[in-house]
Amino acid sequence: MYPATAAATVMAVLATLTGPPADAEADALATFPLKLLDLSITAPSTASLGGGIAGGRLTLKLTTVTVNDSRLLPGSWTASVSSTDFTTTAPVRTIANGQMSYWSGPATATSGLGTFTPGQGTAADAVTLTASRTAFTHTGGLVVNSASWQPTLVLTIPHTAALGSYSGTITHSVQ
Amino acid sequence: MTLLATLALLAALAPSAAGTPIQAGKPAHRDRFGIKLLDAPVSRRKDPRARVGIVDHLKPGTVITRRIQVNNVSPKTHAIDVYPAAATIQHHALVPAPDRTPNELTSWVSTEHNRVQVPPWGQANVRVMIRVPRLASRGERYAIVWAQESAPPTAHRNLGMVNRVGIPIYLDIGPGGEPPSDMSIQSLTPERARNGRPQVIAQVRNTGERALTISGKLWLSDGPGGLRAGPYPATLGVTLAPGDVAPVTVVLDPRLPNGPWKARMVLQSGLVVKTATAKITFPVTGIGVSVALASAPRYGVPIGIALVLAVAGGLFLVWRRRHRWVTTIRAR
Numbered sequence: 449m450y451p452a453t454a455a456a457t458v459m460a461v462l463a464t465l466t467g468p469p470a471d472a473e474a475d476a477l478a479t480f481p482l483k484l485l486d487l488s489i490t491a492p493s494t495a496s497l498g499g500g501i502a503g504g505r506l507t508l509k510l511t512t513v514t515v516n517d518s519r520l521l522p523g524s525w526t527a528s529v530s531s532t533d534f535t536t537t538a539p540v541r542t543i544a545n546g547q548m549s550y551w552s553g554p555a556t557a558t559s560g561l562g563t564f565t566p567g568q569g570t571a572a573d574a575v576t577l578t579a580s581r582t583a584f585t586h587t588g589g590l591v592v593n594s595a596s597w598q599p600t601l602v603l604t605i606p607h608t609a610a611l612g613s614y615s616g617t618i619t620h621s622v623q
Numbered sequence: 624m625t626l627l628a629t630l631a632l633l634a635a636l637a638p639s640a641a642g643t644p645i646q647a648g649k650p651a652h653r654d655r656f657g658i659k660l661l662d663a664p665v666s667r668r669k670d671p672r673a674r675v676g677i678v679d680h681l682k683p684g685t686v687i688t689r690r691i692q693v694n695n696v697s698p699k700t701h702a703i704d705v706y707p708a709a710a711t712i713q714h715h716a717l718v719p720a721p722d723r724t725p726n727e728l729t730s731w732v733s734t735e736h737n738r739v740q741v742p743p744w745g746q747a748n749v750r751v752m753i754r755v756p757r758l759a760s761r762g763e764r765y766a767i768v769w770a771q772e773s774a775p776p777t778a779h780r781n782l783g784m785v786n787r788v789g790i791p792i793y794l795d796i797g798p799g800g801e802p803p804s805d806m807s808i809q810s811l812t813p814e815r816a817r818n819g820r821p822q823v824i825a826q827v828r829n830t831g832e833r834a835l836t837i838s839g840k841l842w843l844s845d846g847p848g849g850l851r852a853g854p855y856p857a858t859l860g861v862t863l864a865p866g867d868v869a870p871v872t873v874v875l876d877p878r879l880p881n882g883p884w885k886a887r888m889v890l891q892s893g894l895v896v897k898t899a900t901a902k903i904t905f906p907v908t909g910i911g912v913s914v915a916l917a918s919a920p921r922y923g924v925p926i927g928i929a930l931v932l933a934v935a936g937g938l939f940l941v942w943r944r945r946h947r948w949v950t951t952i953r954a955r
Contacts, residue, residue, distance in 0.1 A: 479662040488657025492774040492784035524859040615776035617783035
């Protein structure tokens with residue numbers, strides 16, 4: 449065999465052995481643009497829990513939360529709610545998030561098909577916010593849908609709570 | 624275009640007499656913000672799950688970029704934070720971890736911006752980059768890319784609020800090609816819910832190596848008087864981690880007679896499709912007779928025979944030894 453041909457053969461074999469050419473790798477990572485609409489939630493706003501006494505209870509109706517799902521897929525979304533502990537500025541005193549309970553109440557408005565399930569329909573179903581809880585869910589047809597609910601927070605102040613100005617944050621997460 | 628058609632078109636385009644926006648009749652507008660995914664892999668063009676979230680199978684050492692968009696549906700500029708946080712599959716659903724809890728996957732994810740100022744009625748595109756380390760172990764991980772707005776507590780308003788919307792990430796790491804996705808429908812159980820509606824519950828097992836998001840339909844045929852019904856959609860929202868077993872529910876029309884019916888259930892996750900057929904009868908109340916569908920293991924019968932033979936053989940040997948021993952004693 450001529451040296452040139454031999455060299456060419458060796459090069460060809462090496463090329464196949466060193467893996468797929470860069471083009472194939474790039475093809476595997478190629479993307480195409482999606483034309484979807486979004487999953488949205490109302491902007492948050494602060495509220496005033498007001499004042500209370502140790503051993504007392506504070507109840508607050510939050511501003512209405514609305515979730516809009518225009519994605520058409522997957523047809524379901526879940527809104528969950530969590531709370532931080534409530535703390536004062538230094539010297540820091542804490543009221544644990546377990547003292548805070550939440551109930552979503554029924555949907556105040558819905559649009560689109562599917563099943564809308566409030567997390568806690570009535571005050572009796574209220575859950576404590578020691579952990580993240582389900583606030584609202586939607587499952588069902590591949591349609592544009594939305595749900596609104598006006599949740600209620602109930603803070604049970606421990607008997608041992610020290611005087612102070614406590615603040616905390618409630619988070620609604622939707623996906 | 625005819626004069627009439629032109630007039631009709633102009634009438635449609637003109638604002639209404641009161642000057643109200645097109646969606647008059649909806650509740651009073653409140654500021655809102657949203658998130659959407661802008662890219663999906665070409666290789667997953669037919670996979671509906673790849674439109675829901677960032678779904679991929681990558682080799683260690685790979686870097687991918689996906690774009691997400693944050694939308695502002697309000698007349699004011701809003702500052703929106705964008706960041707990844709951990710998620711897990713629990714109780715057959717993707718559950719976000721609180722706040723900015725990190726996990727292994729989030730340590731690989733970075734966003735082009737941490738905070739975007741989105742103009743009124745505008746959008747902001749944010750690139751999300753995932754860098755898989757060369758020594759990443761194989762397996763599937765989950766996280767969520769969040770678009771978040773915060774209203775922190777102030778001196779006079781002590782309850783702060785944070786709202787966020789997210790796009791899930793289902794990322795599988797491993798050399799070579801995508802690991803298999805598969806599921807098996809183990810049984811179909813007819814039930815009557817407390818509200819009187821008939822339901823069919825399918826027990827589904829994730830027998831593959833990637834999480835599944837189940838959707839599906841049920842058809843009924845060969846019913847009383849030759850009736851047919853359906854298709855009825857399965858309740859969505861069931862996400863199964865590999866090895867998980869979960870019920871998938873189909874709620875049917877309350878006017879259906881009890882049966883018997885031939886039920887055909889088709890369940891799907893992405894490109895995996897499974898069908899199960901069974902003869903069912905809805906109970907008057909409560910849970911009806913379940914129909915098991917999972918086939919017996921193929922090696923069950925030969926193992927059974929082998930066991931019986933082994934036990935028989937063992938017993939025979941024991942009997943032979945005893946007999947010989949007795950003979951030996953007598954011979955003395």
